[in-house]
Amino acid sequence: AAMALPIEEVVLVEIVTTGDQIQDRRLMEVGGKALFTKEIEEALLDGRVDIAVHSMKDVPAEQPPGLTIAAIPEREDARDAFISRDFDGLEALPQGGRLGTASLRRQAQALALRPDLQIEMLRGNIDTRLRRAAEGDFDAILLAASGLNRLGRSEAVRGFLSIDAFLPAPGQGALALQTREGDTDHAWVRAMNHGPTALCVAAERGAMVALEGSCRTAVGAHGVIQGDTLTLTTEMLAPDGTARWRRSGQISGLGGADAMDRARDLGLTLGHEVHAAAGDQSVAV
Numbered sequence: 001a002a003m004a005l006p007i008e009e010v011v012l013v014e015i016v017t018t019g020d021q022i023q024d025r026r027l028m029e030v031g032g033k034a035l036f037t038k039e040i041e042e043a044l045l046d047g048r049v050d051i052a053v054h055s056m057k058d059v060p061a062e063q064p065p066g067l068t069i070a071a072i073p074e075r076e077d078a079r080d081a082f083i084s085r086d087f088d089g090l091e092a093l094p095q096g097g098r099l100g101t102a103s104l105r106r107q108a109q110a111l112a113l114r115p116d117l118q119i120e121m122l123r124g125n126i127d128t129r130l131r132r133a134a135e136g137d138f139d140a141i142l143l144a145a146s147g148l149n150r151l152g153r154s155e156a157v158r159g160f161l162s163i164d165a166f167l168p169a170p171g172q173g174a175l176a177l178q179t180r181e182g183d184t185d186h187a188w189v190r191a192m193n194h195g196p197t198a199l200c201v202a203a204e205r206g207a208m209v210a211l212e213g214s215c216r217t218a219v220g221a222h223g224v225i226q227g228d229t230l231t232l233t234t235e236m237l238a239p240d241g242t243a244r245w246r247r248s249g250q251i252s253g254l255g256g257a258d259a260m261d262r263a264r265d266l267g268l269t270l271g272h273e274v275h276a277a278a279g280d281q282s283v284a285v
């Protein structure tokens, strides 16, 4: 049951992260996965803020000492969105069409369907990316639907890519609410936790850990819950889309106290299977 939020006590503190400022290079060239979280976590540890809101997708596998994820709210749309001035979908793009993305996963998944496409680097904030797509710098670009929805730019979406063909990044569409470990006065933050989302994210991030998911590998993981069963699918792809290793599995009995651990174990197990199958063929050069 949701508690009334003490909104009148909440002050928004805007923090620009390193990841927000990188305009022109692939994230993997700048290194590390904490690019979107580090400055915000420093503000938490310094006491400049008490609660951090991150995109779960950007949260590294390990929490920094002293910090904890207090809640995972209900997930937004997990799908990737297709954005184009001139074309209705991936299959409608011309031969050799120019597709803008900085994501190795989206690149590999797109090339698996359309090996003829030219993948071109696209970074910058959402407004910049949408403007470039609108001006025809690219035939199409791909972005997370959730980010567009959260920024009020849903109208830019021309179509949604299927979860099956574009298995989302671990945690895509979910948020992480992070606090200092041991801070006890944030019960309303913990009340925003959404159990089913937290279970899916635990499974997806288990797979991420097993697959050493970083910006250097093309990795997808997505969990869904139907009734009392969680189904996780995870995959790794060769960056050029010519090979793909995928596993799915399930756990039931999600009401138990150990469900979060079992969800994570499912992810670790399937991730290790995919990793073993892929060998070292899937790492970007």
Ligand SMILES: NCc1[nH]cc(CCC(=O)O)c1CC(=O)O
Residues within 6 Å of the ligand: 055, 056, 057, 058, 142, 143, 144, 146, 147, 171, 172, 173, 174
């Ligand atoms: N790496 C950038 C990033 N981190 C989180 C989102 C938004 C998606 C989400 O909420 O999971 C995005 C942009 C994108 O993927 O289009």
